[in-house]
Amino acid sequence: MANMVISEMGLPKWIANIFAARNIITAKEALSLTEFELMEFLDVGLAEVTSAVAHISEIVCPPYQTALSLMEQRVQNEHLAGHLPTRLKGLDEALCGGIPFGVLTELVGPAGIGKTQFCLKLSLLASLPASYGGLDGRVIYIDVESKFSSRRMIEIGMKSFPEIFLKKGMAQEMGGRILVLHPTSLSEFTESLQQIKVSLLQHQVKLLVIDSMAALVSGEYEQGAPRQHALGWHVSFIKSLAEFSRIPIVVTNQVRSQSRDDACQYSFQVQRWDDTKEDRTRYDSHLVAALGVHWAHAVTIRLVLESKSGQRFIKVAKSPISPPLAFPFNITSSGMSLLSDGGFELTGPDINTIHCQGHNDIINFVGESLQ
Amino acid sequence: MEVGRLPISASQRGKLISAGYTTLSSLSSLSPSVLAREVNVSDTEAAQILKVASHGSRLDGSEGGCATINGAQTAWDMLHEEEMFPRITTSCVDLDNILGGGINCKEVTEIGGVPGIGKTQxxxxxxxxxxxxxxxxxxxxxxxxxxxxxxFMVERALQIAEACIEDMSESDGLLRKDFKACQLKMHPNNILENLFYFRVCSYTEQIALTNYLEKFISEHKDVKIVIVDSVTFHFRQDFDDMALRTRLLSGMALKLMKLAKVFSLAVVLLNQVTNKYTEGSFQLTLALGDSWSHSCTNRVILYWNGNERYAYIDKSPSLRSASAPYSVTSKGIRNSASNCKRIKMM
Known part of the structure; x- marks a missing residue:
């Protein structure tokens, strides 16, 4: 509503004309000026400017809802109260039903840990008919790293939902609901996002997957500051996309090793800097999420996939509804499965660190078993 | 006071000055029709100018008196008033202690921290x-x-509201018996009903809403807290003109401060963190830059200290800088005590 035109706001004719004459067309332009600047530009008194600004503000500002009406709306209008179940029992319980609609959910983890596997499974789940607990809709899968494998996806489908996929034509129908895009550059990605915005509502799209977000930027910039700002527009666009079409959006993020530039302390903590430095040299395989702190603020749920002494874990690292839980998992022919549904709770730095120890063994093992 | 400082339009001001009316006293004894003729404006405009001018000179004159300045308050009265107002508890006793009892009304408090530390909570x-x-x-x-x-997660708000009512009834069992009557009044749905939720999608809307809040709150007098989660988000994207950003932010901060004072409510602004290069190393600091850090009365930083979440008072005119541990449980923000183990959700 920021670009609403002032002349259509029902201001008194004479002052609306002055706004137009001074080339202040949209609410955004008017509200970016202070009242005194407006007095100068429009050449009218303070009282008139104040009432005009108040009027514009009232029209531009979004309507309110009480939290109660918000909740009732969700429960009434949305299947499963606005969650896409992952079918991983423990994780679903922790997240109050699954991946929530309307927000960004991020998967972070080292290469080969199973991010894409998880995304494939989610895509299938969203496309399943409602009678089987799916969302019965289309899925848009933005595959930046060219890792999408239809064969693997059908395999997961066959193994996890044989009753559906063995029916004649069903595999084709399920597969037909998943649209895969291959943007090769950030600008191409931007373009397809804008197209997606239109088609989301028309085509019953129920899930958007972006695999991976980090690959888009790391291809274009070397390191450091520009990376953050390059995604600034995309962050708010994707968030608003999730919000207004009320669908879950899942993005993946790579890891990189921590560099000296990554601050993790405030200035008032600095006296303890020396102790932690020693700590860090011991763990030289320290990994952090590839997109920086700015991006991390933007995601609502962050799931970290890691491996620790040969065992893979999925951690709820950031979530407004769940405590920080970790679940051991492995990747089987039917996709990801949890080894136990009762996760254990994490404390302190463990929540956000990404371990990658003894990881290579598992990749090889799984790689062989897939072929 | 001079004509130049009157809140009238630029062209009227120009006309006044070019006609020789530079001070307020020169306007004081004029009739509208004389002024209209001399300055070459319409009669109604002239009447308006005189009205504004006489208002201005009244303010001017009272500056001479010492205790009777419009809107001023003695420090003693302020102290008294401050004690009258209860503070909003955070549900974490340690955190309340360092905040002097909780979040203060009539003040703007900024709370910042890394992603996932518990700002939204x-x-x-x-x-x-x-x-x-x-x-x-x-x-x-x-x-x-x-x-x-x-x-904002409405499911989470419901959890916290339920836990809050539960805690109240527990404390009530110890204090008195007539709980039944009160219990009926408080239901989680009542709490959700009294939580007005605005979803803001651009910085223009954020400014518009800040302007509109004054009207909204005067229609809903009971509002005692305004929470902005987060003040940063829209101002961190697509801003090329940093001077504009600083100006808009400080304008917004002023309006929020005024709201806090006029309606005696608490304003809580949540902020994100960013990296800042100082003294040869990168450090974490709250976002929006140095000039923004002047805009809030209090500043609280949430951070990880070993295995525990801590809150640190970075800036406050009345509180000493201190830090206290807290924890985020399924019931909401609570004391961090190793002897009281968290109740798991499942």
Missing amino acids: LGIQLAVNVQIPVDYGGLGGKAIYIDTEGS
């Missing part, structure tokens, strides 16, 4: 706690939650 907790009835030492007010990031 604290925001929702405060929006619920402000509704604790006066009988239970609360404010019995309503809350406005301005969500710029889309991170």
Whole structure:
């Protein structure tokens, strides 16, 4: 509503004309000026400017809802109260039903840990008919790293939902609901996002997957500051996309090793800097999420996939509804499965660190078993 | 006072000055029709100018007196008033202690921290706690939650509201017997009903809403807290003109401060963190830059200290800088005590 035109706001004719004459067309332009600047530009008194600004503000500002009406709306209008179940029992319980609609959910983890596997499974789940607990809709899968494998996806489908996929034509129908895009550059990605915005509502799209977000930027910039700002527009666009079409959006993020530039302390903590430095040299395989702190603020749920002494874990690292839980998992022919549904709770730095120890063994093992 | 400082339009000011009326006293004895003729404006305009001018000179004159300045208050009265106002508890006793009892009304408090530290949790907790009835030492007010990031979770608000009512009934069992009557009044749905949620999608809307809040709150007098989660988000994207950003932010901060004073409510701004290069190393600091850091009365930083979440008072005119541990449980923000183990959700 920021670009609403002032002349259509029902201001008194004479002052609306002055706004137009001074080339202040949209609410955004008017509200970016202070009242005194407006007095100068429009050449009218303070009282008139104040009432005009108040009027514009009232029209531009979004309507309110009480939290109660918000909740009732969700429960009434949305299947499963606005969650896409992952079918991983423990994780679903922790997240109050699954991946929530309307927000960004991020998967972070080292290469080969199973991010894409998880995304494939989610895509299938969203496309399943409602009678089987799916969302019965289309899925848009933005595959930046060219890792999408239809064969693997059908395999997961066959193994996890044989009753559906063995029916004649069903595999084709399920597969037909998943649209895969291959943007090769950030600008191409931007373009397809804008197209997606239109088609989301028309085509019953129920899930958007972006695999991976980090690959888009790391291809274009070397390191450091520009990376953050390059995604600034995309962050708010994707968030608003999730919000207004009320669908879950899942993005993946790579890891990189921590560099000296990554601050993790405030200035008032600095006296303890020396102790932690020693700590860090011991763990030289320290990994952090590839997109920086700015991006991390933007995601609502962050799931970290890691491996620790040969065992893979999925951690709820950031979530407004769940405590920080970790679940051991492995990747089987039917996709990801949890080894136990009762996760254990994490404390302190463990929540956000990404371990990658003894990881290579598992990749090889799984790689062989897939072929 | 000079004509140049009157809140009238630029062209009227120009006409006054070019006609020789530079001071207010020169305008004081004029009639509208004389002024209209001399300055070459319409009669109604002239009448308006005189009205504004006489208002201005009245303010001017009173500056001479010492205690009777319009709107001024003695420090003693302010102290008294401050004690009258209950503070909004955070539900974490340690955190309340370092905050001097909780979040103060009439002040703007900024709370910042890394992603996942519990900013939104604290925001929702405060929006619920402000509704604790006066009988239970609360404010019995309503809350406005301005969500710029889309991170508000209504399921979570419900959990926290349920836990809050549970805690109240527990403490009540110890204090008195007539709980039944009160229990009927408080239902989680009542708490959610009194939480006004605004979803803001651009910085223009954020400014518009800040302007509009004054009207909204005068229609909903019971609002005792305004939470902005987060103040940063829209101002961190697509801004090329940093000077404009600083100006808009400080304008917004001033309006929020005025709201806090006029309606004696608490304003809580949640902020994100960023990296800052100082003294040869990168450090974490709250976002929006140095000039923004002057805009808030209090600044609280949430951070990880070993295995525990801590809150640190980075800036406050009345509190000493201190830090205290807290924890985020399924019930909301609570004391961090190793002897009281968290209750798992499942």
